[in-house]
Amino acid sequence: MTTPASLSTLAALCGLRTAPELTAAARQALRSELDQRLAACEWFTVGVMAPSASQAVAALRACEKALGWEPLQAPGRETSDSEEGPVFLKGNQRTGHFLLRPESGLGCGLLITGHSSVAPEAEDTWGPFPLDFFA
Template sequence: MADALRSLSDLRGLRTAPDLSETDAETLRQELLSQLQRCEWFTVGVMAASAEAAVAALRGLETALAWEALEFDPSGEALSSIDGPVFLKANQNTGRFLVRRETGLGEGLLITGHNPVDPEAEDTWGPLPLDLFAA
């Protein structure tokens, strides 16, 4: 991306996550971590080229943020049977995630913070690069 990203709000309206310099990635990570601290639980959307890439992005996020690993919802289609682009929806409140085939999406992470006690803390951030929290 030619212009430096100044804040999470610069991502609003993008169809896909931008390529970030290491400086921009660190700036966004720090701002996001500050916002996440205000929330009680999260939903995560992952737009990815494959089910494997989507689950890897979710697992990286869970590890980086010390979140309990979510379980695959058995009511969904088996991950091994899904070819091509997907959308993964993860919900900490239910403790589960689903993956569905989805074409025409961009690529990236969408994180929505929930806080019934402080609704002003609630927001959706992204699209963030799939590897924003990669080790």
């Protein structure tokens, strides 16, 4: 059985369907490890599985702010959080955009994928992190 105390490494999160509850110590350990992994990558994609569009966008914005990323835009939409019900948000730093679509049957959490043309061995997907991980 996985307990919050046993989830203090990125490898422990891999394969989970939904983000677990984390202790403060686990959050700190995960953030430290994640920061090291992110530093080896050039750009990122983000996936957010959330019960509502407003929660997905809030998780994206908190992630962007915490990591010093430029805010992604939702092309062709006046508001990016008008979807009701469960959603999946996919953000891409390379394009500068995010897309939001209704999606039921997913877990809940935030995934980050690091990309690198100079160090492909650094590329990976990390998470799922709780929606409030970067808050």
